[in-house]
Amino acid sequence: MVERNVLSASDVTIEYPSHSVSPAFTAVKGFTLTVAPGEIVGLVGSSGSGKSTLAHVASGQAALRASKEPSPKIIGGSLEVLGLELRNIRRGKLGRLTLGVGYVAQDAGSKLTSNMTVAELVAEPLLLRDRRYDRHEAGLKAATLIDALLLPVGTMLKLPHELSSGQRQRVAVARGLILDPVLLIADEPTAGVDVSVRSAVVDVIAGLQRARGASALIVSHDLDTLRRSADRVAVIHEGVVVGLGPIDDVLADPRHPYVVRLAEELNGDAPDADEYGEDELEDDDYEQDEIHDEPATGDEPATGDELETDDGDGLPTDDETRGIR
């Protein structure tokens, strides 16, 4: 029996409605893509190409927030996620969707509740879903994810402001994974993460999802980050898909000038047109240190004692799982 796709977008057009002085704006035009069970798909494109809009809408979060803020709306085509048609979906049905879809927003790391420890932040979705969930179990599960995402287990006791932006984004990814989503939609999960670990973080996400037969749609402006893990990529440019398939096939046979440029950038034939690059380098000092297990030397407040609470066995100490109050 052929399993049903977890996401099936057919000719989807998404519009931001007009509000006050701004006219309506079409951010995604005629977008078509499928994500099969167990498949890892990358969504790549330059800034403003519509990646976040699509991720936000496909996660169901845009519809959930529609009553509070002007949200993007599907005005054409069909977008089915976990068997639910999202075009004109009724609010009452969204719970079914959000149970199975994990969503990591592009700015999720910067929106973590400031007075909660990492342990509490990562475990919170489990405890919100089931108040009687064993707190020690929740702590262990959170610590396992933190460790898998290449963060020192000592991170569990820290507050968001003690972490770098790349570390915070990985905490947000752990939060998105903790409910074992059937589909994880992660918008720039490696934003702020040191360039040397970005692919490894995507590998972890892909590995965890694949191991459960679950899927992921990973948004990135950086094709190289997705190269090892994504089964296929969709390249989006000005709201339209301009390349689709396994990365090497897409690059070998570029059908659109934007894909030609991407291929040239990857081959080092063109300057990197990437607008994210420089800011992210701020995090480099101690992300490197984590990997090499050396004490950090950077200026960041989080670095000095980063490894101190880790007893070296890669498992959380009791204190770390007790980070959940």
Ligand SMILES: Nc1ncnc2c1ncn2[C@@H]1O[C@H](COP(=O)(O)OP(=O)(O)OP(=O)(O)O)[C@@H](O)[C@H]1O
């Ligand atoms: N609230 C909004 N109202 C109107 N237009 C918007 C709104 N948010 C985004 N847009 C526009 O929609 C288009 C797509 O934006 P989107 O954020 O989806 O792109 P993106 O590919 O994710 O870019 P980035 O990588 O910079 O996040 C852009 O032209 C953007 O200016």
